[in-house]
Amino acid sequence: MPKITYVHSTGTRTELDVPVGTSVMRGAILNGVDGIVAECGGEMMCATCHVYVQEDQLGRTPTQSDDEKAMLEFTASERRPNSRLSCQLVVTPELDGLVVYLPETQV
């Protein structure tokens, strides 16, 4: 099962096995990782599952839809070039070892 690492704004790291087909957001919620809120449940209606993807791994992540780009305007923490909505990062074998940094706040 692919391993995803969530790095909290405090520096604490949580490494999880997330099944293929599950989003990085859902992986965090199901395992009680604080720092991802996911208010809309993955419908791309909010931006409370915002993460920063480790920069050298950006190329491995699925391309951003226009809807995701639009919704990223709502992030409570600064939007950066490596900002993603983690509900849109559906885990594949290629994402094994992905590291995402959680912003200081989601709301």
Added chain:
Amino acid sequence: MPAPVVAIVGTGQAGFQAAASLRQEGFAGRIVMIGDEPVPPYQRPPLSKSYLARESSLDELWLRPETFYAQHQIEVLAGETVTALDRTERRLRLASDSELSWDHLVLATGARFRPLAVPGAELDGVVPLRTLADADVLRERLDQAREVVVIGAGFIGLEFASVAIARGATVHIVEVTQQPMGRVVSATISRFFTEAHRRWGAEVLLGTGVTRILGTGGRVTGVETSGGRHLPADLVLICIGVVPNAELAREAGLAVDNGIVVDERLATTDPAILAIGDCANFPTPFAIGRVRLESVQNAVDQGRSVAAYIVGKPAPYDKVPWFWSDQSDVKLQIAGITAGHDNAVLRGDPESGHFSVFCFRTGRLIGVESVNQTADHVVARRLLAGNPKLAPEQAADVSYDLRALARGLSAREA
């Protein structure tokens, strides 16, 4: 002094958010959530969308894993009912005959489906869609159902209809008004979705009531319409709206009028009792007077607001309302409350399948309905949070830069 107790009646999205936000705000007292459904807090929107379509599983419905509640010391009494409130003693009584004293009480009791009072409504195969248990019944029934009649063309009825068609059933939609979703969307959007459902293969009967539901041997076989049609059916969905669960509040002497009446801080006529989510009737700057909204946004933002109130940081509730609906491959997103508009202008071309309707009242933007056009929705939420100087002609002009206008507003606020 013993630790303060917050009792939350209701384990839906609003109740869950109030509990979670209380802990985020550093509330150190006891939190007890009480809900009559026998399951932990879950999300309702997928019940008429991906969960119903069997595209998502039960695991994905839970708002948090069960361990979350233990970790955050949130007691969840699932399958338990509050039978009475004693405001003088600040104590509530449970169906299991025990009692609980509170310092703050949050009523997040939600709403229940509105029954249809026609002969035959009790037949097997006539079902509502409100709870997880309802959705589980419908998921199973849709495996076999060939002929489905949907009574009521609101969000839930239309979402259900699009899933039923996709799962291979013949679908008739019966709506008593001339406008599907007419209580909450403009005529343009209503028409667009009516045509879309017809294109997807449903028959949509407008201005049509139901006189009775027909059956044989206790099982539904059809629906008789006010127009004299007999629609064959082996599954009938009743979705003609909801009734807010306000009985507890009324019996406790709190003001009730289309939901539990609260002030701008979401406090009832008793300041120790708050009401949030689908059951709360509140004043809002986004409508004339008061509203009661049934949405995730409303549940979540009001949950946060009462948590802040309880920890001593009360503030007027003034969040921009937003809503969404998924029907087949069409996503409807609404910012603001468009009911009561006196002018609606199109931005984009409905023929393209990507457009928005900007709704104005007395020259002021009050809401925007977007179809497969998230960029407009996002900008609308920003605009409505400020007080935009936007003329209808500008909204209708796709070359007019709305994002720049929204950015200007945020810059002024900052």
